[in-house]
Amino acid sequence: MQTHISLDVFRYRPEQESEPVFQRYEVPLRKDWVILDALNYIKDQVDGTLSFRWSCRMGVCGSCGMMVNGTPVLTCASFLEKFAPGPIRVEPLENFPVVRDLVIEMSDFMDKLKKVKPWIIRREEEEKSPATEYLQTPSQLADYKQYSMCINCMLCYAACPVYGLEPGFTGPAAIALAQRYNLDNRDQGQQERMELLSADDGIWQCTFVGECSAVCPKGVDPAGAIQRYKVGGAGDWWKSVLLPFGKGS
Amino acid sequence: MENLTIKEKRPKKYIRPMPIFWWVHRWVHIKFIARELTSVFVAAYAVIFLLYVRSIGRGPDAFADFSERLRVPALIVFHAVALLVLLFHSITWFNLAPQAMVIKIGDRKVPGVVIALLNYAGWVVISAVLAWIMLHKQ
Amino acid sequence: MKKHIDPFWWTLFGAGGALSALFLPALLFFTGIAFPLGWFTTPPYEYLHSLVSPWYVRLFFLAIISLSLFHWAHRFRFTLYEGLQLHHFDLIIPILCYGTAIAGSIFAALTLWNL
Numbered sequence: 001m002q003t004h005i006s007l008d009v010f011r012y013r014p015e016q017e018s019e020p021v022f023q024r025y026e027v028p029l030r031k032d033w034v035i036l037d038a039l040n041y042i043k044d045q046v047d048g049t050l051s052f053r054w055s056c057r058m059g060v061c062g063s064c065g066m067m068v069n070g071t072p073v074l075t076c077a078s079f080l081e082k083f084a085p086g087p088i089r090v091e092p093l094e095n096f097p098v099v100r101d102l103v104i105e106m107s108d109f110m111d112k113l114k115k116v117k118p119w120i121i122r123r124e125e126e127e128k129s130p131a132t133e134y135l136q137t138p139s140q141l142a143d144y145k146q147y148s149m150c151i152n153c154m155l156c157y158a159a160c161p162v163y164g165l166e167p168g169f170t171g172p173a174a175i176a177l178a179q180r181y182n183l184d185n186r187d188q189g190q191q192e193r194m195e196l197l198s199a200d201d202g203i204w205q206c207t208f209v210g211e212c213s214a215v216c217p218k219g220v221d222p223a224g225a226i227q228r229y230k231v232g233g234a235g236d237w238w239k240s241v242l243l244p245f246g247k248g249s
Numbered sequence: 250m251e252n253l254t255i256k257e258k259r260p261k262k263y264i265r266p267m268p269i270f271w272w273v274h275r276w277v278h279i280k281f282i283a284r285e286l287t288s289v290f291v292a293a294y295a296v297i298f299l300l301y302v303r304s305i306g307r308g309p310d311a312f313a314d315f316s317e318r319l320r321v322p323a324l325i326v327f328h329a330v331a332l333l334v335l336l337f338h339s340i341t342w343f344n345l346a347p348q349a350m351v352i353k354i355g356d357r358k359v360p361g362v363v364i365a366l367l368n369y370a371g372w373v374v375i376s377a378v379l380a381w382i383m384l385h386k387q
Numbered sequence: 388m389k390k391h392i393d394p395f396w397w398t399l400f401g402a403g404g405a406l407s408a409l410f411l412p413a414l415l416f417f418t419g420i421a422f423p424l425g426w427f428t429t430p431p432y433e434y435l436h437s438l439v440s441p442w443y444v445r446l447f448f449l450a451i452i453s454l455s456l457f458h459w460a461h462r463f464r465f466t467l468y469e470g471l472q473l474h475h476f477d478l479i480i481p482i483l484c485y486g487t488a489i490a491g492s493i494f495a496a497l498t499l500w501n502l
Contacts, residue, residue, distance in 0.1 A: 012263050014260040014261045014262075014263070015260065018261070019263075020263055070274075070275065094265070095267075097262035097263065097264050098262060098263040098264075098265070099260065099262055100260065105262055139356040142358075161267075161271060161272070161278065161281075161469060162469065164267045164271070165267060165271075165468070165469055165472060165474065166474060198391045198393075198394070199391070204391075204393035204394070204397065207285070207462075207465045207466075207469065208345065209278075209281050210281075210345070210348075211277060213348075214277070221348065223348060224348035224349070224351075227345075227348055227349035228348075228349060228350075228351060230349070230394075230397060231349060231350070233394050234394040234395075234397055234398045234401070236394075237391070237394035237395065237398075238394075238398065267472075269471065269472050272469075272470060282466065282469075282470050285462050285463075285465070285466040285469075285470070286466060288458055288459040288462035288463055288466075289459060289463065291403075291404075291407045291411065291455050291458055291459055292455060292456050292458075292459035292460075292491075294411055294414075294415050294419070294455075295407070295411070295451070295452045295455035295456055295459075295491075296452075296456075296491065297418075297419070298411075298414060298415075298418065298448075298451075298452065299448070299452050299494075299495050299498060299499075301418050302439050302448060302498075302499070302502070303498050303502070305432075305435050305436055305439050305502075306436075306439065306498075306501070306502035309432040312432055312435070313432075316422070316423065316429060319418070319419065319422075319423040320423045320424075324419070324423075325419075325420065325423060325424065327419075328415060328419030328420050328423075329420060331415060331419070332412065332415050332416060332419070332420065335407070335408075335411050335412045335415060336412055338404075338407065338408055339408040339409075339412055342404055342405070342408040343408065371409060372408065372409050372412075375409050375410060375413070376412065376413035379410070379413040379414060379417070380413060380417070382438070383417045383427070383430065384417075384427055384430075386430045386431060386434050
């Protein structure tokens with residue numbers, strides 16, 4: 001019966017090394033432990049210098065995403081036993097600059113989220129305080145609910161080769177977030193967002209690798225969101241070419 | 250008061266480069282590149298089909314010549330490989346269709362499986378019709 | 388919106404992908420394998436000629452062939468960007484890819500017109 005398992009953990013301490021190294025730690029192989037438990041065990045009992053992000057430890061905050069054996073996962077949701085006999089390779093999320101150890105720089109991701117205008121956009125001429133609420137049926141909610149489940153864990157960005165190759169690419173989560181608002185019946189900002197996302201770094205960079213949806217822990221299916229956006233975008237493009245005097249751009 | 254310049258000390262972030270052949274390391278990525286490269290065989294056969302039709306237009310001798318040329322082992326092998334590649338294209342295309350096409354009937358979303366099956370059904374029907382067209386003069 | 392041309396290429400890519408997926412496998416099987424290997428007798432010449440002569444058949448062939456070429460052009464362009472990291476050649480690669488598809492489509496149109 002295997003009682004312990006090894007973790008090969010990516011270490012990067014800019015004050016002492018210019019290149020990262022891997023450090024091996026032995027942790028108890030407990031049936032109910034996840035990778036995050038192992039990392040906390042290392043930090044508590046073995047090596048207090050190890051840096052990593054985590055918070056809720058139950059798969060809703062999106063803080064603990066890391067590469068485990070080359071695949072981006074939530075470390076709070078990945079059981080050690082699954083990787084037995086090990087060793088388990090733990091690295092920071094791919095496609096992001098590494099600040100220290102397992103901590104990545106996420107400001108690019110935050111900028112991309114903001115870029116897609118993730119709020120309900122109403123037309124200018126409307127009165128600012130309507131008399132009643134904007135009504136939404138359960139069916140209308142169902143239209144966009146899936147895309148609202150994103151926990152901003154960035155696993156999809158780590159999995160997306162296009163984002164790795166073209167850091168300017170808007171990326172899966174941001175586009176899924178744009179769809180969350182586009183498909184919301186209370187929103188009137190489809191045109192504004194489409195103009196942003198039709199640009200060079202927008203939806204047309206995506207080649208439907210599909211890995212983003214494969215690694216998403218919340219079933220958001222950003223790949224599907226992007227393909228649907230392409231269909232809509234192509235439709236809008238043809239409408240603007242064939243009916244130039246239509247709704248206007 | 251002296252003129253103090255404060256220099257911010259930012260730790261140097263480590264950027265991991267993406268190797269040119271990033272896609273050879275994982276099976277999923279190899280499958281992806283293979284899927285994308287099916288387009289080469291799609292174009293290749295489209296051209297061959299055009300030449301086939303052209304030979305029909307040029308008369309019975311031209312068509313007989315072209316048909317003879319197609320019997321060369323190298324071309325048979327090419328077509329066998331191309332058929333497998335085209336099947337891979339068709340299967341991956343129809344399997345991905347549900348993610349791109351969300352269809353609602355009234356309030357209910359059509360399940361993805363149904364959309365994929367409809368695509369496959371269309372493929373079967375079209376292939377059967379083509380087979381009938383090609384074969385019923387046997 | 389018109390200034391972005393990618394939606395146009397993507398539409399052709401999508402149409403070409405669908406048509407090629409639906410029609411090409413069966414066509415390839417008969418013309419490239421079954422008939423050359425004698426699994427079935429090749430239909431008589433007069434029948435084939437009468438099949439391909441109508442203008443709507445030739446138009447349909449043009450659509451399949453041309454859209455298959457544009458399907459390749461768009462997909463291959465991005466495969467070069469991603470598979471070989473050639474994205475910085477973002478002028479010459481589209482010109483070569485779409486140019487080839489355009490040239491091939493013109494050749495197909497002329498060939499089918501003069502059948």
